[in-house]
């Protein structure tokens with residue numbers, strides 16, 4: 001059995017940093033965790049990847065192609081589609097050979113997949129799911145790790161927004177899902193205390209915070225309450 005974490009989250013939320021620290025932590029514990037970079041626009045990261053999508057296709061390839069002429073977001077989607085179409089490349093990196101007969105059966109691998117920060121790839125497009133299906137067919141057990149900047153968890157409106165983003169990924173990917181709060185070290189002591197409140201949130205208190213004292217909050221009270229119940233149901 002092999003294991004994989006699909007590391008997703010908004011741009012700059014700390015995905016690559018998480019991968020580096022996890023790999024270092026594993027090394028300290030005399031275990032082996034490998035990282036695969038699947039962000040075709042990545043500029044630098046501090047781990048040395050087992051495989052790097054930029055060797056297959058770089059975002060610039062899609063953006064600078066005279067026929068394709070993609071912008072950054074369309075180009076990124078194209079690159080991930082290209083990866084799925086050229087799955088033999090990834091299989092060769094992970095399984096050691098392109099020929100079905102030559103594919104080894106590595107065991108006990110633990111691989112982190114560092115994904116791009118465009119979360120639409122995981123909230124409603126199909127590439128994230130297709131990647132998981134491929135990994136499962138190569139004997140991986142997968143889970144999704146959603147990185148969220150903790151600064152998005154220190155007031156009611158940001159909490160709702162961040163939680164809904166995580167929930168969209170969870171509903172679309174249909175995988176075991178772990179949320180990781182990053183950059184907690186950057187929070188002030190007051191913000192850290194507030195954060196505690198959001199770790200075990202009481203939906204009714206949060207709704208009060210959002211609806212009282214603003215005309216927007218009053219107007220959309222019912223909608224906010226419905227969103228609160230939805231989040232509560234998925235907890």
Ligand SMILES: Nc1nc2c(ncn2[C@@H]2O[C@H](COP(=O)(O)OP(=O)(O)OP(=O)(O)O)[C@@H](O)[C@H]2O)c(=O)[nH]1
Pocket residue numbers: 009010011012013014015016017018039115116117182183184185186
């Ligand atoms: N202080 C602090 N900085 C962090 C932490 N996690 C990430 N950073 C910093 O935040 C910035 C973005 O981190 P990355 O790991 O590159 O984020 P990313 O999600 O991989 O970014 P993209 O691939 O561009 O979406 C870097 O400057 C990191 O050093 C953290 O827990 N604490």
